[in-house]
Amino acid sequence: MDTKVAIIGCGAIGREIALSIDTKKISNCNLSILFDTDSMKLESLHNDLQYKPSSTFNDFNELITSNDYRNVNLVIEAASVKAARTYMATILKQRKDIMIMSMGAFSDPTFYEIIIQLLANSDNNVFLPSGAIGGADIIRSVKDYIDEVSIVTTKSNKSLKGAPYFSNNGIDIDTIKEKQVIFNGNAINAIKEFPSNINISALVSLAGIGFEKTRVIIVVDPKIINNQHEIQVKWKFGSFQIKVDNMPSPDNPKTSYLAILSAIECLRGICEKNLKIGS
Ligand SMILES: NC(=O)c1ccc[n+]([C@@H]2O[C@H](COP(=O)([O-])OP(=O)(O)OC[C@H]3O[C@@H](n4cnc5c(N)ncnc54)[C@H](O)[C@@H]3O)[C@@H](O)[C@H]2O)c1
Incomplete structure (x- = not known):
């Protein structure tokens, strides 16, 4: 079954992830939703995609109450630390997996505890790509x-x-x-x-x-x-x-450009069932 993806943030990282899915560089992966508070960023990325996602949003509440969102398995956050802190708990409560790029969000101990508690009571995962580093x-x-x-x-x-x-x-x-x-x-x-x-x-x-x-x-x-x-x-x-x-x-x-490649590789690891190397 394909992983159905919603991307939050259509900037440098979100755009490249969407284009990778669009150009079939990732198997078993389907781009369902794009969300950005900046309508121009949203529109520009939407225009560049050959296979259009089913919906686009510039409002979080509209996104999470939409019919298309119900079928999403994985939400990718590529927006900001503030966005990650604002949206993440709601998304986890709706039983979605999440990939977080703005992982600085976890530097707030209260936020960190909320997410750890939510994960303890759920079957979902939070994925944190290696980003711009190794090791x-x-x-x-x-x-x-x-x-x-x-x-x-x-x-x-x-x-x-x-x-x-x-x-x-x-x-x-x-x-x-x-x-x-x-x-x-x-x-x-x-x-x-x-x-x-x-x-x-x-x-x-x-x-x-x-x-x-x-x-x-x-x-x-x-x-x-x-x-x-x-x-x-x-x-x-x-x-x-x-x-x-x-x-x-x-x-x-x-x-860093490596952060983008790392996010794409992390998504590939989630969607493709094969050898998991160095994980
Ligand atoms: N983990 C890592 O290694 C790593 C590396 C680089 C960047 N990052 C982080 O990843 C995030 C995305 O990076 P980028 O280079 O794509 O940034 P970017 O500025 O190019 O794009 C961010 C996009 O998110 C949108 N956005 C901002 N706040 C939003 C909100 N509340 N709701 C919806 N959309 C919102 C913006 O309009 C913009 O289009 C940033 O927080 C950045 O610091 C992480």
């Missing part, structure tokens, strides 16, 4: 023995522009001309200050020792083109470092 499998395996985990993210001014951190601290990012550390703190505060830039620290936190103990260092480098993430883990029986150098998405410089 979540190793972090998960050694989590009970970790002494220290940090993630150093280096991005250009363009990739970091618009983060609340700059207005909160009266900093004009365009005036930063030399490479410098602009944030050094835990993952909870990193996600608060950079909700669209450092979602990946949530994956590291969830796989490892939690948001409070995961250190995040954000570096702005005016000369860099790619987004870089370096994860360093020290654990009882060893240590490891993983450095990933990613081109930003042409549609959204905040998002």
